[in-house]
Amino acid sequence: MCGIIGYSGPKPIVPILLEGLKRLEYRGYDSAGLAVGGNGGMHLFRAVGKVAELEKKIAGLAIEGTFGIAHTRWATHGKPSEANAHPHTDCGGKLNLVHNGIIENYLELKSELLEKNHRFVSETDTEVVSHLIEDNFQGDLETAVLKTLTRLEGTFGIAVIHQDNPGKIVVAKRGSPIIIGVGDGEMFVASDANALLNHTNRMIYLNDDEMAVLDARGYTIKNFHNQLLQKQIDVLETPDYAVDKKGFPHFMLKEIFEQPESVRNACRGRLIDAEGMVKLGGLEPVMDRLRQIQRLIIVSCGTSYYAGMLGRMIFEELTHLHVSVELASEFRYQRLRLDPTMAVLAISQSGETADTLAAIKEAKRKGALILGIVNVVGSSITQVTDAGVYNHAGPEFGVASTKIYTSQLVVLTLMAMLVGRYHNVSLVEGMQVVHALKRLPEQMEEILQKSAEIEKLAKKYWQYDDFLYIGRLYNYPTALEGALKLKEISYVHAEAYAGGEMKHGPISLIDEKFPTVAIIPEDCTFEKMMGNIMEIKARSGKILAVTQAGGERVGDMVDDLVVVPRTIPILQPILNVIPLQLFAYYIARERKCDIDKPRNLAKSVTVE
Secondary structure, eight states, X not given: OOEEEEEESSSOHHHHHHHHHHXXXXXXXXXXXXXXXXXXXXXXXEEESSHHHHHHHHTXXXXXXXXXXXXXXXXXXXXXXXXXXXXXXXXXSOEEEEEEEEETTHHHHHHHHHHTTOOOOSSOSHHHHHHXXXXXXXXXXXXXXXXXXXXXOEEEEEEEEETTSTTOEEEEEEBSOOEEEEOSSOEEEESSGGGTTTTOOEEEEOOTTEEEEEETTEEEEEETTSOBOOOOOEEOOXXXXXXXXXXXXXXXXXXXXXXXXXXXXXXXXXXXXXXXXXOOGGGGGGHHHHTTOOEEXXXXXXXXXXXXXXXXXXXXXXXXXXXXXXXXXXXXXXXOOOOTXXXXXXXXXSSOOHHHXXXXXXXHHTTOEEEEEESSTTOHHHHHOSEEEEOOOOOOOSSSOSHHHHHHHHHHHHXXXXXXXXXXXXXXXXXXXXHHHHXXXXXXXXXXXXXXXXXXXXXXXXXXXXXXXEXXXXXXXXXXXXXXXXXXXXXXXXXXXXXXXXXXXXXXXXXXXXXXEEEEOSSTXXXXXXHHHHHHHTTTOOEEXXXXXXXXXXXXXXXXXXXXXXXXXXXXXXXXXXXXXXXXXXXXXXXXXXXXXOTTOOSSOOOO
8 A cells, every 4th residue: 555666876866756756645645754875874754644744844955865765654553653654764774664565473573673672663563674674684785684584474565775785775575566667777666667657667577575686787686585586677568647637626537537538448459340259368378268167256355346246247147157256355264165167357456456466366276267357567466367458547546446447347348258259149249249338438428528417416415424325236336336436535424235125224224314326227127226216205315316217217206317328238337337436526525525545545455
């Protein structure tokens, strides 16, 4: 969840570190800091709050150096404070370290170090690592770090500098991303490639249990057994996405409006109209095995889990597979009975979600085919999977996912089509799905043109403190996602239920102060949903409906109505969710919330 940036080279270092931190702000954090080394010794600065607070603290100071590291922290061990912020140092102030992840045996290590008279000033697990390196240091930082790594349990991405090893940055990875940026006469390191793209597009992705030593002249990479490794340099063709709202007041709104293009990108070059077929190059290496799969298990968390819930229904509609969807955080603790006839599909925006990563590692041990849908090239999940598909949606800076969610649903449909056309999906059915996918972007644009209408509805409903969201079949996950968006960014209590569950408890909550957002598609669930609406109206509940039916069939029964274009049932949720995203956004704006960086949340959840 935190962000790391480091630099060794001849350029002014503080602007590079601060710019990198700003490019990582979207990940979520509560404090920031940097450490710079050079002829004048070590300079360490930390501040609680945004990077802007760190900038204020160092404004006007002449901080010169040739190497340094910086960090944005999201609190796990210890509340947000300057003492708990990174970088952490040693007793002598010569060493500085930044860390993403969790050190699970830190209490044991801390007790050992306290007996050796090490002085701790923070509540964090990270500070233990800096003191352990100090304890192992005998002049060479690389050797001290390597010795320390053998003692650590848990997950970590670390970057360390030391005054007595000028110009050198030592980095290491286990379960938390570390990316090396290769420049000309300079070297970079970060936890996210987006922090580096303004400087270089030549990247090296460390795998678990690998470390690297960087300085301005180059790098060496080893495993934790001190064996030298040769790693490929990947040249990213991804454009440098500036951290720019492009005239929108928030990244979230910008990304909601980017959805027509992100859907086009998800489909680009992948649809074969005449054959009602799709082409997914990322799955070609495993197609022989994929055609033999009998069961698919989807694992994911949060918004991606709701995408997986709908993905299960799409796969079951288009393929012969038996499909289940599991919360990744619970999956690996179950008694797993996996074999080579099964595939496990991980869905993650960042490709770094700790629970999802742990789940597929466990599944891989048990022989399942491992697939992935991620948006970030070279991320940790892509290094574990046997094959996968990228979203190609561009970075999503808003913590609350919008364009990645709809992109995930499109990619899930493409994958299901790819499998289904080898089995039970006919040419005609395939062509219908392909045609519907191609029409989605213009239909999304039609909905986005109604944003002012949805903004007016938000002004009407923003003062309510409780909401119920209901949907059925394909739109039950849509209801869950709509409620999640409202909770995430406006801090309004919202619950979501399958419409048929209303009478089994939730209806007791309904009164004039508890409005319902109902998703009412014109499909086989229409009449049942109308019955649920009547139950709510009978108890004085206010109803905001999202539907394709129009006022002539629904209008008299609801208080407010948003009409969206019609598509095939399995794709209808992609259109239905857009008004719910906008509704959550505008309510949060009315409530004056920090929409892009909601409290307590982070974009990339890299701890379990």
